Amino acid sequence: MLTFLWEECRRCFWLHAHGLARPRLPFPAVFSRYHDVLSRFFLGRCPSTLDASLPPGRFLGGELWVESRPLRAGRFPYFIRGRLDHLAQFDDGTWGLIDFKMLAPHGEHLDKYARQLHAYARALEMAAPTGLNRAPITRMGLFCIDPVQVEAHTAGDRLLVRLQPVWIEIRRDDATFDAFLEAVLEVIARPLPPKAAPDCPCCTYSNRRRALARRMSHAQHHQP
Incomplete structure (x- = not known):
């Protein structure tokens, strides 16, 4: 919700926050398969196997639920709950x-x-009493796998694809994150949703459906 929906359409974001989420689209199974294979390979290994810049330690299991205690951003209360990918100790x-x-x-x-x-990171460092507490969080990043080319192929047996691993460090900037949260919470606190983004397909569909429903209702009341 804090990733793409906020940028795509503030109206859809407001509606999601108030309990009316967009219909869920199917997630391609191939990405989940890649994720599971990578998770099993790196489990228990030193984080430096992902990238040499990472300090020694141990790569732990993924998909951990986290929940913060009640917090505030400016005048707005909030809490964070979600499922993170992977944790390194x-x-x-x-x-x-x-x-x-x-x-x-x-x-x-x-x-x-x-x-x-x-x-x-905020949820882990300021965890709810029953939440997962891990602090301090000193490194954050994206481990990206980008297909490059087919290395070998044996019909009916195997296909070897070379994947380019890329580590992208995310620098900690709590002040910018707090300012972003305050802007988000200000929108959520409004009694009415913002205007839809001009190119939002979900809002465009909803508007066209309402317009069609009005025409159908008008036609039914005026048919001979």
Whole structure:
């Protein structure tokens, strides 16, 4: 929700926050398969196997639910709940957050993923009494797998594809994240939703459906 929906359409974002989410689209199974294979391979390994810049430690299991205690951004109360991808425990007692991406993200997407990682870091460091508490979070980043080319192919047996791993460090910037949260919460607190984005397909569909329903109702009341 804090990643793409906020940028795509503030009206859809407001509606989602008030309990009316967009219809869920099917998620391609191939991405989940890649994610599971990578998770099993790196489980228990040193984080430096992802990238040499990461400190020594241990790569832990993924898909962990996190929940913060009640917090505030300016005058707005909030809490964070979500499921993070992977957690790394470093030998110096600090922690790292790692998100797997099956394609190298475009530059304009990095801010969106950074917000998500900052939210998880906040929830871990300021956890609810029953939440997962891990602090401090000192490293965050995206481990991206980008297909490059087919290396070998044996019909009916195997296909070897070379994948280019890319580590993208996300620098911690709590002040920017707090300002973003305050702007988000100000929109959610409004009694009415903002205007739809001009190119929002979901809002366009809803508007056209309402217009068609009005025409059908008018035709039914005026038919001979």
